[in-house]
Amino acid sequence: MDPHARTYTTVSKVVGPIIVVDDVRGVAYGEVVEITMPSGRKRLGQVLETESTRAVVQVFGGTRDLDTDRTSVRFTGEIMTIALSPDILGRVFNGIAEPIDGGEEVIPEEIRDIYGSPINPTSREPPHDPIQTGISVIDGLNTLVRGQKLPIFSGAGLPHNQLAAQIARQSKVTGQEESFAVIFAAMGITYEESSFFIRDFTDTGALERAVLFLNLADDPAIERIITPRLALTTAEYLAFEKGMHVLVIMTDMTNYCEALREIAAAREEVPGRRGYPGYMYTDLASIYERAGRITGKPGSITQIPILSMPDDDITHPVPDLTGYITEGQIVLSRDLHRRGIYPPVDILPCLSRLMQGGIGEGLTREDHADVKNQVYSAYALGIRLRGLVAVMGNEGLSSLENEYIRFADLFEDRFIRQDHNEERTIAETLDRAWELLAVLPQEELKRIDPAFIKKYSRTAKETPDA
Amino acid sequence: MYAQGIITRVIGPVVEASGMGGSTMYESVRVGDEALIGEIIILQGDIATIQVYEETSGITPGQPVQRTGQQLSVELGPGLLGTIYDGIQRPLTVIRGFSGDMITRGSTAPALDHNRRWAFTPLVSPGDTVNPGDRLGSVTESTSVTHYILVPPEGDGRILTIADTKDYTIEEVIATIQTDRGIIKVSMVRRWPVREPRPIQRRRDPKEPLITGQRIIDTLFPLVKGGTAAIPGPFGSGKTVVQQQLAKWVNADIIVYIGCGERGNEMADVLDEFPQLHDPRTGQPLINRMVLIANTSNMPVAAREASIYTGITIAEYYRDMGYDVAVMADSTSRWAEAMREISGRLEEMPGEEGYPAYLSSRLAEFYERAGLAEPLGKHEKLGSVSIIGAVSPPGGDFSEPVTQNTLRIVKVFWALDAELAYQRHFPAIDWLMSYSLYSHTVDSWWEEQIGEGWSRKKQEMMEILQKENEIQEIIRLVGPETLPEEDKLALIEAEIIRESYLMQFAFHPVDTFCSPKKQSLMLSAIFAFFTWAREAVAAGVSASEIRSSPIFPLLSRMGPVPAEEEEDLFSALFAAVKEPCIPVRGN
Ligand SMILES: Nc1ncnc2c1ncn2[C@@H]1O[C@H](COP(=O)(O)OP(=O)(O)OP(=O)(O)O)[C@@H](O)[C@H]1O
Numbered sequence A: 001m002d003p004h005a006r007t008y009t010t011v012s013k014v015v016g017p018i019i020v021v022d023d024v025r026g027v028a029y030g031e032v033v034e035i036t037m038p039s040g041r042k043r044l045g046q047v048l049e050t051e052s053t054r055a056v057v058q059v060f061g062g063t064r065d066l067d068t069d070r071t072s073v074r075f076t077g078e079i080m081t082i083a084l085s086p087d088i089l090g091r092v093f094n095g096i097a098e099p100i101d102g103g104e105e106v107i108p109e110e111i112r113d114i115y116g117s118p119i120n121p122t123s124r125e126p127p128h129d130p131i132q133t134g135i136s137v138i139d140g141l142n143t144l145v146r147g148q149k150l151p152i153f154s155g156a157g158l159p160h161n162q163l164a165a166q167i168a169r170q171s172k173v174t175g176q177e178e179s180f181a182v183i184f185a186a187m188g189i190t191y192e193e194s195s196f197f198i199r200d201f202t203d204t205g206a207l208e209r210a211v212l213f214l215n216l217a218d219d220p221a222i223e224r225i226i227t228p229r230l231a232l233t234t235a236e237y238l239a240f241e242k243g244m245h246v247l248v249i250m251t252d253m254t255n256y257c258e259a260l261r262e263i264a265a266a267r268e269e270v271p272g273r274r275g276y277p278g279y280m281y282t283d284l285a286s287i288y289e290r291a292g293r294i295t296g297k298p299g300s301i302t303q304i305p306i307l308s309m310p311d312d313d314i315t316h317p318v319p320d321l322t323g324y325i326t327e328g329q330i331v332l333s334r335d336l337h338r339r340g341i342y343p344p345v346d347i348l349p350c351l352s353r354l355m356q357g358g359i360g361e362g363l364t365r366e367d368h369a370d371v372k373n374q375v376y377s378a379y380a381l382g383i384r385l386r387g388l389v390a391v392m393g394n395e396g397l398s399s400l401e402n403e404y405i406r407f408a409d410l411f412e413d414r415f416i417r418q419d420h421n422e423e424r425t426i427a428e429t430l431d432r433a434w435e436l437l438a439v440l441p442q443e444e445l446k447r448i449d450p451a452f453i454k455k456y457s458r459t460a461k462e463t464p465d466a
Numbered sequence B: 001m002y003a004q005g006i007i008t009r010v011i012g013p014v015v016e017a018s019g020m021g022g023s024t025m026y027e028s029v030r031v032g033d034e035a036l037i038g039e040i041i042i043l044q045g046d047i048a049t050i051q052v053y054e055e056t057s058g059i060t061p062g063q064p065v066q067r068t069g070q071q072l073s074v075e076l077g078p079g080l081l082g083t084i085y086d087g088i089q090r091p092l093t094v095i096r097g098f099s100g101d102m103i104t105r106g107s108t109a110p111a112l113d114h115n116r117r118w119a120f121t122p123l124v125s126p127g128d129t130v131n132p133g134d135r136l137g138s139v140t141e142s143t144s145v146t147h148y149i150l151v152p153p154e155g156d157g158r159i160l161t162i163a164d165t166k167d168y169t170i171e172e173v174i175a176t177i178q179t180d181r182g183i184i185k186v187s188m189v190r191r192w193p194v195r196e197p198r199p200i201q202r203r204r205d206p207k208e209p210l211i212t213g214q215r216i217i218d219t220l221f222p223l224v225k226g227g228t229a230a231i232p233g234p235f236g237s238g239k240t241v242v243q244q245q246l247a248k249w250v251n252a253d254i255i256v257y258i259g260c261g262e263r264g265n266e267m268a269d270v271l272d273e274f275p276q277l278h279d280p281r282t283g284q285p286l287i288n289r290m291v292l293i294a295n296t297s298n299m300p301v302a303a304r305e306a307s308i309y310t311g312i313t314i315a316e317y318y319r320d321m322g323y324d325v326a327v328m329a330d331s332t333s334r335w336a337e338a339m340r341e342i343s344g345r346l347e348e349m350p351g352e353e354g355y356p357a358y359l360s361s362r363l364a365e366f367y368e369r370a371g372l373a374e375p376l377g378k379h380e381k382l383g384s385v386s387i388i389g390a391v392s393p394p395g396g397d398f399s400e401p402v403t404q405n406t407l408r409i410v411k412v413f414w415a416l417d418a419e420l421a422y423q424r425h426f427p428a429i430d431w432l433m434s435y436s437l438y439s440h441t442v443d444s445w446w447e448e449q450i451g452e453g454w455s456r457k458k459q460e461m462m463e464i465l466q467k468e469n470e471i472q473e474i475i476r477l478v479g480p481e482t483l484p485e486e487d488k489l490a491l492i493e494a495e496i497i498r499e500s501y502l503m504q505f506a507f508h509p510v511d512t513f514c515s516p517k518k519q520s521l522m523l524s525a526i527f528a529f530f531t532w533a534r535e536a537v538a539a540g541v542s543a544s545e546i547r548s549s550p551i552f553p554l555l556s557r558m559g560p561v562p563a564e565e566e567e568d569l570f571s572a573l574f575a576a577v578k579e580p581c582i583p584v585r586g587n
């Protein structure tokens, strides 16, 4: 028994996921607590606030059958940790790292604090290896690079899971065969959604190199606070200790934020925007900033967090604060989805901030940046004109303007749209963009270096009709 | 030795301790068994509330708090340039040397290298009378910057001894001064409390433009040496890119770049890129005239609060030597949020949106530390601190408290617009919403240094953009058919201004920087084209013929054209507009 451990039965208050324990001594901030309920069942908790004789504890797994008389609280003197070993690959855990695949507990090679420590900015290696996901809207216009954190902003009923699974399945860095792992952290998603991923991982053989942490919709909400941290601690171990390239998929971050809000409300904290705590930016950063590369180490952590935007509102605090931390975002559109286009990616609000360091000669292709800029400006104009036509018809539009509208239509159909199993190389993606740009008069390609136009442009005749 | 207090409470980054009688506000303390660095932010009887600059897990009531008797301060002296610090001036490269790739708690090291020797050249002689701010001597801090060692504030008097031209560490005494209050010894290192502005002789009105090489800024919304600017915008609209562009190209002597609560990869990028970039004026690596403060979003939040003060204090230190210093703070919103977070833990009465009531006064105090100044001392050169603060409004909504309180103080407002960023129109500075109160101040500089007619063209350019907006409004109401040809031409003119002048890609090897001369040349070419086009339209040429004229695509080549082809392009442009435009068919 741990000499630092002390047990008390002095719970004075239970509010939501929080309990207050009185007459304690020497409780450390952040300490792990084991709570034994009147029924004999145990729960985990963590100290949120400590005073000379009083401690405020957040209880994972909920407080429903706790009481103030018989509940006993043991302060363990330890911080929250996870047991790690290379054998963790292929395993399935619940949201607090208990095995749920029928296997044994992991025999630890190492035990780590799940909160980790910040990477020293001087140790970071700026990410620049492009990942080919085989998906044109990503590779061509919002290239993902190793060590990036690139979330998918989605909405209820949109195919974000299919897209994330397709990325996990198809991702490769061309010309490099290195050890690769997928870590999947589910927070409050449904059984069906989680089994979709498990099936997809199983079918493609990815399960052997995956670690799953599953907190499903009917699991305790407060556990969601630690699920992503377990996943990321595992990722750091595999990436920076074992030299693997780790892709971390976390879904749904909105559920994570709900759990944060619940704790803040129970503590009667001054709420920030829409009731979320004022420190949510800092809290989310402590998750997202755990992506990256470290100079001199072979591995990397790439994150694809998925979040659903309540009401499809991109200014809602969850997508908003996420976008302020991550290195871009992939935004799904209900409109494209309704029109049957998969992946329904609305490219205008999308962004990959690390793209410019990961594309160009020697990485993808010399014309990549110019093509991207040209496609963006032409599509943006096409969409604007399409809106105009919707209001007052085609009259008065010049033939040039009509060509822009045609470009936007073709672009959605031939560039954005692709099959769930269709994999395009980056060169194929760029060639496709050139084919579509041929719809426009060459003088309109103002964002492309004339030398590239000479080298890559197609004549309009080669463009197949939609 | 000061009295020791005892921790009574720990909530996140905030700790309370009793037995702290005799301490002062903002005193620096060491918290707990691991002696974490903290600062007193509230005193009430003998209870002190302390913000702790490191992660507090494991800290337990009953552990000690040690006073230091000193305010939270920074170390100033040669060796600051080219260094990257965290929010409380811990040298991150040194820390990495002993604590590894992850920053572990309790890692500290002196901000400056105390063993390194610097070649000192005296500038005074024994017997000279000196006042605070006078130059005692100099060292070459980096090949591009001479670092002056100044007489400290308490140093009025007569020089007793001064060191010879030789190498010294920053701790060695290089001068002794006889003052009224006794003899003081001066070395090359000083400490200064970060929350206290460094004194100056007097403020002056700024008037010289701070040239950034970014057309929309220099032409339409200029900044001055000693001025203040805010750049608010939603995520991904280009705040950081603009700040980094300014750090690279601005004609200041020293750059202080504060990464306050933002991304680690962005700091890594600066560290990766800046040593390889060469200052166009000195030919030296840019990093040699730069100090970086990196307190990323996942680093302790209290140190984020301090990072802004650490940065501005270092900036003032170089200003006092007579330099022009530019401070980039990315993002001041994260700083404000750090205040809010600490304030929330203190259970203070919240103001608007949970921010503490003192938000606006803190913002004002920070921006007031900018300015053009006559430094203390006898030297003639003025020094300046310019501040460019990024603001990250929630949901991109500018009505929120940080944006609003900032706009009340700063003189330049570069409003970033999500729609422009979505269309990849960069820099996504909204030309109708942004303003600069220095716009007229710098006109005379441009007219005298660059070319006559500048302010008139600039004015007309704004009018065309304004007009475009009005015509668009009409199109939305009645459609495009009924527009007169003059209005159609106005739309084409606005398109040229937007796409060939205001738009400027930061990552383009040539267009990343545009000199004032080139800006003026481009404007002349654009207006020559406008005159040509207007005459043609008046003579019956249609606007759509103008748009398909072969001159049109040449205009968009002006920004990115490689230096060696620049002359040909401009000659071609000016030659082309000499020929009147003949209507093709009369359609
Ligand atoms: N002047 C520019 N030229 C070219 N691209 C730009 C320019 N400004 C911004 N961008 C593009 O926009 C992206 C986002 O810009 P940036 O990172 O500066 O946004 P931000 O406003 O700082 O966002 P956040 O608030 O999330 O930090 C960049 O990665 C780049 O792709």
Ligand SMILES: [Mg+2]
Pocket: B239, B240, B241, B262, B330
């Ligand atoms: Mg930024």
